[in-house]
Amino acid sequence: MFTYLRRITRFGWYNFWREGSLNIATVFVLTVTISLMAFLLVAQGGVKHLIVQIQDKIDISVYLRADLTQEELLTAQEKLSDMPEVQTVIMVSKEDALIEFQERHKNDPILLESLEVVGVNPFYGSLNIRATSPDQYAAILTVLNSTAMENVIHKVDYVEKKTVIEKLSKFISNINAFGLFLALALGITAVLVTFNTIRVAIYDSTKEISIMRLVGASNSFIRGPFIIQGIIAGVIAAFISFLILFLTTYISGDKIESITNGFNLFSWFGAHAIGLFFLQLATGIVLGVVSSLVAIRRYLVA
Amino acid sequence: MIIFETVRKIYSPNIVALKNVSFEINDNEFVSIVGKSGAGKTTLIKLLLREEPLTGGKIFFREKDVATIKPRNLPIFRRKIGAIFQDYRLLPQKTVFENVAYAMEVMGGTDYEVFRDVPKLLRIVGLEDRLNNFPRELSGGEKQRTAIARALAVRPQLIIADEPTGNLDPYHSKDIINLLEKINDLGTTVILSTHDKTVINGLKRRVVTLNKGEIVRDEQRGRFIL
Numbered sequence: 001m002f003t004y005l006r007r008i009t010r011f012g013w014y015n016f017w018r019e020g021s022l023n024i025a026t027v028f029v030l031t032v033t034i035s036l037m038a039f040l041l042v043a044q045g046g047v048k049h050l051i052v053q054i055q056d057k058i059d060i061s062v063y064l065r066a067d068l069t070q071e072e073l074l075t076a077q078e079k080l081s082d083m084p085e086v087q088t089v090i091m092v093s094k095e096d097a098l099i100e101f102q103e104r105h106k107n108d109p110i111l112l113e114s115l116e117v118v119g120v121n122p123f124y125g126s127l128n129i130r131a132t133s134p135d136q137y138a139a140i141l142t143v144l145n146s147t148a149m150e151n152v153i154h155k156v157d158y159v160e161k162k163t164v165i166e167k168l169s170k171f172i173s174n175i176n177a178f179g180l181f182l183a184l185a186l187g188i189t190a191v192l193v194t195f196n197t198i199r200v201a202i203y204d205s206t207k208e209i210s211i212m213r214l215v216g217a218s219n220s221f222i223r224g225p226f227i228i229q230g231i232i233a234g235v236i237a238a239f240i241s242f243l244i245l246f247l248t249t250y251i252s253g254d255k256i257e258s259i260t261n262g263f264n265l266f267s268w269f270g271a272h273a274i275g276l277f278f279l280q281l282a283t284g285i286v287l288g289v290v291s292s293l294v295a296i297r298r299y300l301v302a
Numbered sequence: 303m304i305i306f307e308t309v310r311k312i313y314s315p316n317i318v319a320l321k322n323v324s325f326e327i328n329d330n331e332f333v334s335i336v337g338k339s340g341a342g343k344t345t346l347i348k349l350l351l352r353e354e355p356l357t358g359g360k361i362f363f364r365e366k367d368v369a370t371i372k373p374r375n376l377p378i379f380r381r382k383i384g385a386i387f388q389d390y391r392l393l394p395q396k397t398v399f400e401n402v403a404y405a406m407e408v409m410g411g412t413d414y415e416v417f418r419d420v421p422k423l424l425r426i427v428g429l430e431d432r433l434n435n436f437p438r439e440l441s442g443g444e445k446q447r448t449a450i451a452r453a454l455a456v457r458p459q460l461i462i463a464d465e466p467t468g469n470l471d472p473y474h475s476k477d478i479i480n481l482l483e484k485i486n487d488l489g490t491t492v493i494l495s496t497h498d499k500t501v502i503n504g505l506k507r508r509v510v511t512l513n514k515g516e517i518v519r520d521e522q523r524g525r526f527i528l
Contacts, residue, residue, distance in 0.1 A: 007407055018395040211391045214351070216381035216456065217408040 008221065012228020022201040023233060029197040030237030030287060031244070033190035034280050038245050040183045041276065042265065046256070047179060049263040051172050058134055058164075062144060063124040063155040066094065076152045077127055083143060085136035090128045097123035124154050134172060191287065198233075198291035202226060202299070209299045219300045223293070230292035234284030241280050245269065303329045303364060303491055304350070304460070310358035311345050311515075319345040320515045322359070327493065332486045334502050335495040336526055337512035343495040346512070347464050350493075351385060352376060364459070381409055384453025384461045384490075388468035390445040392437040398424065398448050399433040405455040423451040427481060443474030450481055460491045467498050475501060502526040 016023050062080075064073060073091060080089045092100075098121050105111045115122070131137050143149065144156050205226075212222045246269065253266030269276070304327040311320040320342045327333050335343050348354045350361055352368050361368040363379070371379050385391075392401050402423055403416045411419075424430050427447040437445055446466055453461055463482060467475035479494075479501055486492045496502065502509060502525065509524025510517060519527065 003410075003412070015395055207391075208393055208395070211393055212404075212408070213377070214353075214380065214385055214391065215405045215408055215452065216377045216379075217404075218377045221377075221408055 004221075004224075008224030009228050012225035012232065015225055016229045016232045019201070019204075022204055023229065026194075026197050026201055026233045026288075027237050027240070029194050030233055030284055031240045033194050033287060034237055034241040034283050035244050036186055036190050037183075037283060038241060038276060038280055039248075040179075040186065041279075042245070042249070042268065044179060044183075045268050045272070046260060046263050046265070047175055049268075050260060051175070053261060054172065058130070058137070060129045060131075060137060060140060060144070061157045062127045062129060062153055063157070064126060064152055065154045066124055068125065068152065072152065073125055076149070079149075080127060080129060080140075080143075083140065085131050085139045086129055087132045088130045090130075092126045092128065094121050094123045094125045097126065194287050195291040195294065198230065198288070199295040202292065202295040206299060209296075222300060223296055226292045226296050227289055230288030231285050232288075234286070234288030235281065236284075237288075238277070238280040238284035241284070242277050245276065245280075246273075303327055303331075304493075305362040306346075306359070307362070308359040309346075309349065309356060309361060311342070311349060311354070312357045318515050320349075323512075323515070323517055324359075325510060325517060325520055327491065330486070330489055330491055332483065332492045332505070332507040333494070334505060334507060334509045334524070335493065335512060336497060336502055336509055336528075338497060338528060340514075341512040342515040343497075343512055344464055345515075347385075347462055347493070347495055350462065351380065351383065377408070381456050382459050384450075384456055384458035386446070386449045386453050386461065386463040386466045388465035390437070390442075390449045390469075392445060392448055392452075394437050397434050397436055398429055398440070398451075401437070401448055402451045402455050405452045409456055419455065420451075423454055424448075426454070427451045441474075442469045442471075443477060446470060446474070446478050447481070450478070450485075454485065458490060460493065461485060462493045462495075464495045465497070466494070467496065467501055472500065476504075479505065499526040 064076065068076075070093075073093070077089050077091050080086055098115075101123065102112065102115075129140060131140055141156070144153060209222055249265045249269040253264050253269075257264040306323050306325050309320055309323040310318075312318050323342070323346065335346060337343050345354070349356055350363070350368065352371060356369055363382075368379070393404065396404060399420055402420045406416050406419065421430060421433070424433060427450050429444060429447055429451065432440065432444060432448075437448070440448065446469075449466075461482065466478050466482070470478065475498065482492050482494060483505070494501075506523050508522050509519070509526070511519035511524070511527065513528070
């Protein structure tokens with residue numbers, strides 16, 4: 001068995017280097033395929049970052065009635081916090097709201113003077129609610145509009161934010177769906193191109209395969225070197241693809257960061273480098289081996 | 303050793319290549335199959351090697367019906383036969399040494415056997431100084447001698463040579479035929495298919511003549527008559 005493995009490995013290795021041009025084509029196509037898949041992964045990382053950024057900016061502000069006691073306020077906060085759809089509830093008391101207003105407008109004496117004219121604190125205490133995901137806001141709103149909360153709430157500003165939130169939710173789900181569709185379409189195309197390139201390479205060896213059969217080589221003895229060639233092509237393509245990804249993320253890291261407001265491509269690559277490398281390696285080997293196996297099958301019928 | 307029993311081969315749509323061909327070949331015989339192009343010589347060889355299925359009749363190799371050999375056992379069957387062709391059929395990506403060694407390696411020969419026997423075989427066919435050359439670097443005669451060395455590497459019970467001199471000049475043709483005779487003298491059965499009159503008339507061995515898929519003559523110490 002060991003001799004058999006050693007021999008098919010040796011044949012595959014020699015054949016790979018001796019059949020130069022066809023294997024260069026195979027490596028090139030595999031590199032494009034693996035790189036494409038890797039870049040789709042990186043793009044997904046970027047999209048996720050953007051989604052988090054957008055989601056961080058969405059919340060619902062609930063203005064509470066002015067006559068509520070601190071205890072009622074805390075009860076309302078607790079009730080909302082217990083909802084599974086709610087991620088955080090931050091309470092801003094009417095005093096805090098006043099202090100914040102004064103701080104924000106400390107350079108505007110007219111505004112501060114007008115506050116003094118009013119004589120009382122005109123602000124309402126509020127609860128800023130953030131959902132676990134944008135599509136949960138509708139459920140939270142249903143609870144806020146229920147009779148149980150009627151005595152507590154003065155106003156919900158969701159209506160103002162509703163359109164924006166809905167558009168963003170739709171946009172985010174569209175981006176996810178489109179990204180998935182694009183990844184799937186490109187992935188299938190790339191696999192088909194790889195498969196066909198390897199099929200052409202093996203078709204070129206049809207005569208050799210018939211000679212091997214004539215000499216009495218078993219199917220596994222014929223198939224083995226082609227699988228080894230597929231593995232070698234896959235490994236080389238994975239290394240090249242990894243290098244391309246490294247250089248691309250290194251060069252474009254800062255630019256992407258300024259465009260996406262904080263998503264540093266190179267840092268992301270650094271954090272996922274080992275996983276990405278093994279994923280590329282596995283993709284290369286699996287593509288190379290499966291394509292070789294499927295392509296050679298038809299030539300091994302006795 | 304080999305029995306052809308009313309063998310028929312019809313190619314689609316209705317091209318008759320062989321019609322009820324029957325004859326026997328004994329151990330250690332040197333049999334030439336002659337005939338014009340299209341007479342059915344190559345078809346006969348392909349059927350014997352089970353490269354193609356029979357339309358009718360039977361072929362026995364050492365009392366085994368060739369048609370009943372299971373596909374997975376075909377490689378084992380083919381290792382008993384050394385085949386030589388007009389177009390040499392060498393593996394272009396392998397050197398002379400590797401081409402001959404390949405036949406031994408598919409049989410499971412050890413590295414020791416390969417490194418011991420391949421140089422010997424190449425010495426027999428006169429290619430001991432061409433071990434590391436690729437087929438593209440050899441002359442026609444050298445390629446054919448490499449093919450003979452490869453055929454011998456499996457220690458075959460039978461050597462089939464299909465037009466082995468077809469691409470060679472008279473000098474190299476004689477060289478190859480002498481080599482086949484030498485192999486036969488050492489105890490291996492040889493089937494030689496050719497339409498080279500000079501080769502056949504110089505051999506003075508058994509000649510089976512085919513014409514339009516039928517045996518028209520079968521003579522010991524025969525001559526090339528069409």
